[in-house]
Amino acid sequence: MQNFESIMEKLKILTDAAKYDVSCSSSGHERRGQDGHLGSSAAMGICHTWTADGRCVSLLKVLYTNKCVYDCAYCINRRSNDVPRAAFTPRELADLTMEFYRRNYIEGLFLSSAVNGSPDRTLEEICEALRILRSDYGFLGYIHAKLIPGASPEMVQRIGMLADRVSINIELPSRESLAALAPQKTAAGILTPMRQITDAMAEQRSLTGAGNKYSKYRYRPKQLPDSNFALLGEEAPREGRYSTAKMVFRGAGKNLTVRQIDAKMAVKEDRFAPAGQTTQLMVGASGESDRQILALSHALYKNFFLKRVYFSAYIPLMSSPLLPQVGSAVPLTREHRLYQADWLMRFYGFDVSEILDGNDPNLDLQLDPKIAWALRHPEYFPMEINRASPEEILRIPGIGTISAARIVRQRRVAAVTYDDLKRMGVVLKRAKYFITVGGRYYGGGVQQEDLREHLILQSGGQQLDLFAQTDERFLGTKLQIE
Numbered sequence: 001m002q003n004f005e006s007i008m009e010k011l012k013i014l015t016d017a018a019k020y021d022v023s024c025s026s027s028g029h030e031r032r033g034q035d036g037h038l039g040s041s042a043a044m045g046i047c048h049t050w051t052a053d054g055r056c057v058s059l060l061k062v063l064y065t066n067k068c069v070y071d072c073a074y075c076i077n078r079r080s081n082d083v084p085r086a087a088f089t090p091r092e093l094a095d096l097t098m099e100f101y102r103r104n105y106i107e108g109l110f111l112s113s114a115v116n117g118s119p120d121r122t123l124e125e126i127c128e129a130l131r132i133l134r135s136d137y138g139f140l141g142y143i144h145a146k147l148i149p150g151a152s153p154e155m156v157q158r159i160g161m162l163a164d165r166v167s168i169n170i171e172l173p174s175r176e177s178l179a180a181l182a183p184q185k186t187a188a189g190i191l192t193p194m195r196q197i198t199d200a201m202a203e204q205r206s207l208t209g210a211g212n213k214y215s216k217y218r219y220r221p222k223q224l225p226d227s228n229f230a231l232l233g234e235e236a237p238r239e240g241r242y243s244t245a246k247m248v249f250r251g252a253g254k255n256l257t258v259r260q261i262d263a264k265m266a267v268k269e270d271r272f273a274p275a276g277q278t279t280q281l282m283v284g285a286s287g288e289s290d291r292q293i294l295a296l297s298h299a300l301y302k303n304f305f306l307k308r309v310y311f312s313a314y315i316p317l318m319s320s321p322l323l324p325q326v327g328s329a330v331p332l333t334r335e336h337r338l339y340q341a342d343w344l345m346r347f348y349g350f351d352v353s354e355i356l357d358g359n360d361p362n363l364d365l366q367l368d369p370k371i372a373w374a375l376r377h378p379e380y381f382p383m384e385i386n387r388a389s390p391e392e393i394l395r396i397p398g399i400g401t402i403s404a405a406r407i408v409r410q411r412r413v414a415a416v417t418y419d420d421l422k423r424m425g426v427v428l429k430r431a432k433y434f435i436t437v438g439g440r441y442y443g444g445g446v447q448q449e450d451l452r453e454h455l456i457l458q459s460g461g462q463q464l465d466l467f468a469q470t471d472e473r474f475l476g477t478k479l480q481i482e
Helices: 004-020 090-102 119-136 153-162 175-181 187-203 244-248 258-267 290-304 332-347 369-376 401-411 418-423 448-459 469-475
Strands: 060-063 108-112 142-146 165-167 277-283 308-313 435-437
Touching: 004 060, 004 090, 060 090, 090 119, 108 119, 119 142, 119 153, 142 153, 153 165, 153 187, 187 277, 187 290, 277 290, 277 332, 290 308, 290 332, 308 332, 332 369, 369 448, 401 418
Parallel strands: 060 108, 108 142, 142 165, 165 277, 277 308
Antiparallel strands: none
């Protein structure tokens, strides 16, 4: 590579500038390797974090440029901030990605960018870098490309055909905060490309939505709401589930073998963003409550069928009367609770109004939202584990989706015992206060009026430290609530 020192300096600046974007996750997309090409994409995940099965995998997470014409108050790369600036050329970024891949440093690319000149000018260069990777180098690895608010439909389409996952960061949870802290961005500039991505995936029959069979955010054909949607808060009219596998290859022939279908998936080149889209919301930069943030997250899932909404605790680095004081605490515990509440909505069938009632608009920082909900509804507990429905079992603290499925399977054969629950992975130190097993209650010794304090002491609920080694587990993607 030419100008090695110059490129390494750019890499140092632009990887450091990219660390504030947390929205990289497992790809959820499979692409097999091919003769004459490099790389592959595995559904288990290509990310700079941990996958659901505990593996740590890596990607090159970098900005294309941090030269920005915008002056967003919260952004370290804003125009008025005095920081070192750099920008790759398309060829430099493509070559760098391939050199890292060949050395087994990375498995894919997570690419974002500041706005250099205009959104379309910046995306044009990004598109060329991705074209070089895909066409010139035959790179089949995972690529997550961040689109820029205000991108034209043509650029959204071109990027979507080259990347596995595309996303646009909303960042600010309300119209008022957007106007105050990022006046050069508009709601239409953010939501219109998001709608185009959703429509494109629905047209090619690859739109799925978030969550499992209990989720309200699964997609089925003809479920998209009207295009005249309200900003940041409208709910979609219906809910349902959608099977990607049946729809993508409909009409391709009924006698295809699994291997033939896998081959078609490997060589299919006309798929738009096959791994879906995500977005990111900042937590703590503006004054919105947790209820407002979760209501927006709910609306995004229902309107755009996103794979995931990420929450990023705002780190106070910028001086502004509109922002928290520089050096003030980073709201990591609040971020963690929002992730837990989001998990409850996507996988456990909870509504925003259940997680946060009208009495308090913010999540309890001392207890996870599932326990907090259970303590607010003593009328449902203790619940007999051998008679409760699967949906009811999922609402018991200490029981996750996997252990709930094991309980339901076991009940088809014989009644579940307390010892069975231990073997199934139920967290009995929490669950025992909310269940009976065969009519027997195992939570004796703790009075109901003392249960909250007991569970707080048990969980050791404290504000997370951004720099504590022991708190790294809270910053990954393994956030299943039990």
